[in-house]
Amino acid sequence: MHSNAIFILCAENEIDLDLPYFSPSSLQSDGFIHACCAEQVKAVYQQFFSLQSQVFVAVIDTRLVSAEIKYESPSEPIGNDKPFPHIFGKLNTNAIVDILEYQHFSHQDISDRLLDVLAHYRFSRLPVEGTLYKSTWRATTELANEKPVGTAMIGMYCHTLKSVSCFHRLSHDEIWHFYAGDAFNLYLLFPDGEVESIVMGTDFAKGQHLQYRIPAGVWQAGEVLKNSEYAIFGCTMAPGFTGDCFEAADHDLLKEQFSGMSDVIERLAVNDGDTAMPEGFAS
Structure with missing residues (x-):
């Protein structure tokens, strides 16, 4: 029995999720869209995509999927x-539940439960970090500097x-839920x-937190x-989140300052040296 998750390797921005269908040239030339299973992704990458700088x-x-x-x-x-x-036909893009960078793919199969969650929430990927997220509220009321009084998001x-x-x-306090x-x-x-390490969850007997405030200026991951x-999880901020209130760490410098956390810092250094959100993001 086949898994309900299959995968397509592609270049950056090759698939536009704002369009109803994805129809690559192979559909015309070969009569179908090439896809692969989780265990086949690496071989496809090595044979066809290894010389490309950005693969997703x-x-x-x-x-x-509506096509056969x-x-x-x-x-x-x-x-x-x-x-x-x-895939013998155009691929309806609402069947695409995530697009991530190749280097962050685990080459493991995806459970139906996780597919269900992805299909329900329709997350995007946060710039710099690649975190799955969805903005759920951005206040229309603004402060004197024309920034929102508050924002909220869901992440996974x-x-x-x-x-x-x-x-x-x-640059502002953030509340995690x-x-x-x-x-x-x-x-x-x-x-x-x-x-400090905080465990977020429902088991209060083990010291887990349903909600936690992270003060401004504290490095968090x-x-x-x-x-x-x-x-x-969810994050809320007041004043609200804007791209210019965010700074990702230089992880090499951070490891020098917090050597006891080097393994964690290295494992979570997914920002490839980028420290700022793209200009205009969440502005």
Whole structure:
């Protein structure tokens, strides 16, 4: 029995989720759209995409695909020669539940439960960090500097489709909320050198928090607990979040200052040296 998750490797911005369908040139030339299973992604990347600088993986829920999908042997040897999923028709983009950078793909299968969550919330990927997120409220009332009085978002951490927060700090306090799924860690590095790890979740007997305030100027990062599937959380800010209130860390410098957290800092350094949000983001 085949998994309900299949994948398409693509260049940056090749797939436009604002359009109703994705119709690459292979649909005309070969009669179908090439896709692959989780265990085949690496072989496809190595054979066809390894020389490209930016490669992305589109995650497709086959239960949502309107065109016919057939599993067929490739025309030339690729990987273990198992049949590949071929999509015989234009791909309705509402069947694409995530697009992430290739280097953050775990090459593991995706559970139906995780596909359900992705299809329901329709997350985007946050610039710089790549975190799965969705803006849910942005106040129309503005402060004197024309910035919103408050904002709210929903986010999701998971390992299979790597979604974490790299170390960053904000110019305003931020309130974190646990909503659903598995517990997750928040790592806090304070200006005075203090380090704190907070577990967000529902088990108060174990000291887990449903809500937690992170003060302005504190380096913060987060990830779902090891061997967990996903965690859904929320963040609210007042004044609201704008791109210029965000600063991602230089992780090499941060490891010098907090050497005891080097492993965590390195593991969550997903920002590739970028420290600022794109100009105009969340402005």
